[in-house]
Amino acid sequence: MAQLASISSTLLYTAFVLYLIATVFFAGSIKSKKHTNQIGKNRWATIGITITIIGFAAQLGYFITRWIAAGHAPLSNLFEFITFFAMMLVLSFIIIYFMYRLHILGVFALPIALLIIAYSSMFPRDVSPLIPALQSDWLFIHVSTVAAGEAILAISFVAGLIYLLKDVDLTKGGKQVFWLEAVLIGLMLVVGFIVSSISFSIAGAGAEFSYVNPEDQQVTAEYAMPALVVPNEGELLTEGAFATSLEMPAIVNAARLNTVIWSLLFGAGIYLLIRLITRKKLAGILQPLVRKANPDLLDEIGYRSVLIGFPVFTLGGLIFAMIWAQIAWTRFWGWDPKEVWALITFLFYAAFLHLRLSRGWEGNRSAWLAVIGFVIIMFNLVAVNLIIAGLHSYA
Amino acid sequence: MNELVCKCGHVNKEGSELCLQCGRTLTEQAEQRKTSDVMRYEGMARRSQTYKRSVIDRIWNFFSSVKVGVWLIVITLVASAIGTIFPQELFIPRNIDPAAYYEDRYGLAGKIYYVLGFHNLYGSWWYMLLIAAIGTSIIIASLDRGVPLYKALKNQRVERHGSFLKRQRIYSEYVTDRPVEKLEEIGAGLEKKKYKIRKENNHLLAEKGRFSRWGPYVNHTGLIIFLIGAMLRFVPGMYVDEQLWIREGETLNIPGTDQQYFLENKGFTLETYNEGQDSDVFDATLQRVGPVAKNFQTDAVLYKREEGDIAGSANREMEPLFEQPIQVNIPLKFDGFALYQTDYIENEFHTMSFTLENKETEESFGQFTVDLFNPEQDGLYDLGNGYQVEMMGLYPDFSGFEDGEPQSASPLPNNPAFLFKMITPDKPDGEVAFIGIQQNLEPLGENEYALSFSGLETRDVSGLTVRKDLTLWILALGGAIFMIGVVQGAYWNHRRVWLKAGEDGKLYVAGHTNKNWFGLKKDLSASFEGTDLAIPEDHQELKDSKGTAKEEQERGTTGQHQ
Numbered sequence: 006m007a008q009l010a011s012i013s014s015t016l017l018y019t020a021f022v023l024y025l026i027a028t029v030f031f032a033g034s035i036k037s038k039k040h041t042n043q044i045g046k047n048r049w050a051t052i053g054i055t056i057t058i059i060g061f062a063a064q065l066g067y068f069i070t071r072w073i074a075a076g077h078a079p080l081s082n083l084f085e086f087i088t089f090f091a092m093m094l095v096l097s098f099i100i101i102y103f104m105y106r107l108h109i110l111g112v113f114a115l116p117i118a119l120l121i122i123a124y125s126s127m128f129p130r131d132v133s134p135l136i137p138a139l140q141s142d143w144l145f146i147h148v149s150t151v152a153a154g155e156a157i158l159a160i161s162f163v164a165g166l167i168y169l170l171k172d173v174d175l176t177k178g179g180k181q182v183f184w185l186e187a188v189l190i191g192l193m194l195v196v197g198f199i200v201s202s203i204s205f206s207i208a209g210a211g212a213e214f215s216y217v218n219p220e221d222q223q224v225t226a227e228y229a230m231p232a233l234v235v236p237n238e239g240e241l242l243t244e245g246a247f248a249t250s251l252e253m254p255a256i257v258n259a260a261r262l263n264t265v266i267w268s269l270l271f272g273a274g275i276y277l278l279i280r281l282i283t284r285k286k287l288a289g290i291l292q293p294l295v296r297k298a299n300p301d302l303l304d305e306i307g308y309r310s311v312l313i314g315f316p317v318f319t320l321g322g323l324i325f326a327m328i329w330a331q332i333a334w335t336r337f338w339g340w341d342p343k344e345v346w347a348l349i350t351f352l353f354y355a356a357f358l359h360l361r362l363s364r365g366w367e368g369n370r371s372a373w374l375a376v377i378g379f380v381i382i383m384f385n386l387v388a389v390n391l392i393i394a395g396l397h398s399y400a
Numbered sequence: 401m402n403e404l405v406c407k408c409g410h411v412n413k414e415g416s417e418l419c420l421q422c423g424r425t426l427t428e429q430a431e432q433r434k435t436s437d438v439m440r441y442e443g444m445a446r447r448s449q450t451y452k453r454s455v456i457d458r459i460w461n462f463f464s465s466v467k468v469g470v471w472l473i474v475i476t477l478v479a480s481a482i483g484t485i486f487p488q489e490l491f492i493p494r495n496i497d498p499a500a501y502y503e504d505r506y507g508l509a510g511k512i513y514y515v516l517g518f519h520n521l522y523g524s525w526w527y528m529l530l531i532a533a534i535g536t537s538i539i540i541a542s543l544d545r546g547v548p549l550y551k552a553l554k555n556q557r558v559e560r561h562g563s564f565l566k567r568q569r570i571y572s573e574y575v576t577d578r579p580v581e582k583l584e585e586i587g588a589g590l591e592k593k594k595y596k597i598r599k600e601n602n603h604l605l606a607e608k609g610r611f612s613r614w615g616p617y618v619n620h621t622g623l624i625i626f627l628i629g630a631m632l633r634f635v636p637g638m639y640v641d642e643q644l645w646i647r648e649g650e651t652l653n654i655p656g657t658d659q660q661y662f663l664e665n666k667g668f669t670l671e672t673y674n675e676g677q678d679s680d681v682f683d684a685t686l687q688r689v690g691p692v693a694k695n696f697q698t699d700a701v702l703y704k705r706e707e708g709d710i711a712g713s714a715n716r717e718m719e720p721l722f723e724q725p726i727q728v729n730i731p732l733k734f735d736g737f738a739l740y741q742t743d744y745i746e747n748e749f750h751t752m753s754f755t756l757e758n759k760e761t762e763e764s765f766g767q768f769t770v771d772l773f774n775p776e777q778d779g780l781y782d783l784g785n786g787y788q789v790e791m792m793g794l795y796p797d798f799s800g801f802e803d804g805e806p807q808s809a810s811p812l813p814n815n816p817a818f819l820f821k822m823i824t825p826d827k828p829d830g831e832v833a834f835i836g837i838q839q840n841l842e843p844l845g846e847n848e849y850a851l852s853f854s855g856l857e858t859r860d861v862s863g864l865t866v867r868k869d870l871t872l873w874i875l876a877l878g879g880a881i882f883m884i885g886v887v888q889g890a891y892w893n894h895r896r897v898w899l900k901a902g903e904d905g906k907l908y909v910a911g912h913t914n915k916n917w918f919g920l921k922k923d924l925s926a927s928f929e930g931t932d933l934a935i936p937e938d939h940q941e942l943k944d945s946k947g948t949a950k951e952e953q954e955r956g957t958t959g960q961h962q
Contacts, residue, residue, distance in 0.1 A: 134694065137696050356474055365434070
């Protein structure tokens with residue numbers, strides 16, 4: 006079984022590399038002088054989508070082998086869930102691609118999937134046993150449907166982002182330029198987190214602290230990165246490790262805050278470096294890529310993916326969730342933060358659809374809503390698990 | 401009532417924008433409005449847009465507005481998010497005063513949160529009011545739109561006036577020598593695409609997916625049913641939520657069942673994952689995080705008291721109904737009730753045994769056992785040969801002395817302590833000893849005899865949640881209808897194509913869809929194949945923002961210069 010688990014990891018790695026190569030081909034498809042059509046047949050894009058499908062097959066292989074090795078659906082911790090979310094994102098992209106054949110979608114969707122996989126692998130990757138609450142077929146039914154719904158909704162973000170890069174006039178400045186850049190910086194911070202995690206892990210810069218938690222118990226905290234902030238009454242246990250004397254109050258999870266600070270520092274550093282070298286905003290660097298994109302089609306895809314994703318998300322995130330909650334937790338609804346944020350996501354996209362259907366919010370506004378929706382999904386995926394403790398916080 | 405008489409002679413209701421008969425615009429205002437806005441409800445008169453005088457009109461108009469609806473959704477959304485900043489009251493430890501808890505833990509922000517009532521946000525009157533307002537909005541907005549829409553589509557005519565066709569987003573006129581033939585050809589093509597075709601006087605209407613227009617009304621109905629189900633929760637008898645703590649070996653009445661059902665706990669099991677025993681893929685995790693729970697299980701037997709049995713007496717003769725291990729995710733279900741494994745206490749003290757000894761000689765005079773839940777009625781434990789121990793006091797949850805008297809914090813045997821009198825042949829008046837865990841006092845002077853712990857029996861306690869929820873089927877029904885409605889509205893589209901072979905020898909083609917224009921255009925391009933007519937034009941392309949358009953233009957000019 007341990008061997009199967011290692012095959013599984015290799016398959017995931019393979020998928021990652023294939024997605025990376027596919028991205029290059031999609032980029033080629035919109036740059037290629039020979040094949041100038043942005044939709045329809047294009048040799049670069051055909052190669053790109055073929056590699057994407059092979060990559061998806063490899064990732065599916067990862068999923069199945071890991072399932073066999075673990076004896077349960079690998080959807081039980083953050084690493085597994087986020088990886089699966091990325092897989093569903095790629096699947097959604099493949100489906101939408103065959104519906105519209107818009108090549109530029111691949112140039113943005115695949116890197117985001119890559120970023121998400123890289124992000125997921127910063128969490129513990131061990132195959133973990135299932136606690137009693139998770140021992141149910143609903144684990145797969147509920148979690149996979151949620152991930153699929155969120156992934157389809159994420160495609161609307163991708164389309165919206167491309168739309169905005171095309172639509173927003175960077176030369177004029179203003180709110181839209183600011184927020185568009187902010188969204189891209191947000192993605193940059195994820196890069197910062199990944200780069201800092203890998204660097205410090207290679208450098209072996211972790212440390213252990215003993216500290217006093219809000220319940221007045223003496224416990225230890227593990228730091229993956231040099232301690233810029235120290236936990237409440239923290240004492241360094243690792244000899245020779247770096248630590249400042251900036252002590253945090255007990256309710257703050259200092260180890261996590263420390264990671265956030267480093268991610269911000271790295272992300273900001275990389276961002277500034279890019280700006281210094283290119284002398285352009287991130288949006289400005291990406292804009293030439295989208296110059297030929299068709300805003301009508303992007304708007305259509307964005308809207309369509311919300312239309313497809315919303316029912317799937319509702320089914321998985323609310324209905325299946327309620328059924329399972331009734332079985333496992335005795336009540337179908339308990340105002341657990343994750344539940345509330347699923348409701349918020351639902352309400353948000355409900356508002357999106359009403360604005361679009363009844364108030365004619367199309368184009369630019371619709372694209373911004375898609376971006377905000379993705380921010381909410383990411384918040385629920387990441388922040389609610391890491392910051393707000395609740396029944397859904399996994400190992 | 402002011403009726404609107406159309407040029408074609410049809411009498412339309414006050415407030416109509418398009419003539420139901422021919423599709424002409426009826427008012428100047430309707431003429432000015434965007435086609436997509438007029439077409440949304442087929443240009444029908446809506447109560448909210450027509451009557452604006454009385455209080456009822458105003459209330460109706462307020463709730464029928466989608467703008468208001470969206471604001472209600474957004475406010476609910478923001479409020480719900482605020483409720484997750486700090487844990488809600490139901491998640492904080494029960495034994496702490498919430499006022500103190502929020503302030504101590506989260507400082508000033510916590511205090512403000514508590515004072516504003518956000519600690520119980522989802523149960524607050526204003527949150528309920530928001531949900532109620534959304535419910536009202538759903539009902540009124542649906543009636544305001546759904547009814548006229550249904551009438552319009554039911555009475556839909558094939559013939560439409562030229563001005564109606566011209567207004568459509570997809571519209572083209574074709575000069576062709578055989579307009580009627582082309583009309584037939586395109587109609588046949590659309591029929592292949594599963595459109596329903598109706599023809600009248602050289603006019604053709606091709607329509608598909610009309611039922612998707614009912615999607616919103618179906619899903620709103622589902623939501624209303626769901627909300628009604630949620631409200632019924634508060635009706636007595638619909639909902640039971642009790643906790644049953646049951647020790648191994650005990651048979652207890654199940655609360656909420658009117659003394660009808662009893663449960664026996666035959667044993668509680670707690671299992672954890674073990675390295676070596678469970679799959680080796682888990683080893684890394686187990687080494688990292690320590691023990692992980694694998695199973696919580698109560699082996700339970702359900703009994704039903706027969707009619708005629710005396711209430712309150714746990715009749716041992718009761719017929720067992722069935723036996724089932726209750727696990728997390730596998731509740732025991734009976735008669736609308738479900739018993740869930742939700743909690744446990746491991747190794748609760750059950751019996752304690754003591755040995756009577758002479759302190760000096762260490763000679764033993766026998767052993768006795770105190771059942772902490774069922775001690776001897778008279779407190780006497782006879783060891784034979786004139787040796788006897790009298791239990792003068794039992795303090796199951798000993799918490800210290802007050803005025804020299806031992807105190808018990810609760811009836812649960814968390815920290816049992818005893819006051820014993822040891823009666824021996826040489827001390828017939830007895831010696832008094834106070835015995836607790838790691839405590840041995842001789843309150844009335846030095847003793848010759850002593851009691852020592854010689855045995856302990858423990859058992860586990862299962863914490864089961866007893867739940868009955870008669871609203872579930874209503875919620876399930878509402879949820880199912882909602883899902884059907886959402887899918888119906890989202891995955892299908894209402895597409896229509898109007899064709900007119902005009903007397904002027906021209907062919908007019910107009911198309912409309914409630915969404916997914918890309919799909920409509922695909923259908924059109926398929927049905928126009930072989931007609932050597934171009935696909936009708938889309939007149940509403942989203943414009944590039946001026947900046948980019950300008951840039952394109954400039955690049956265009958440089959291109960020309962080269």
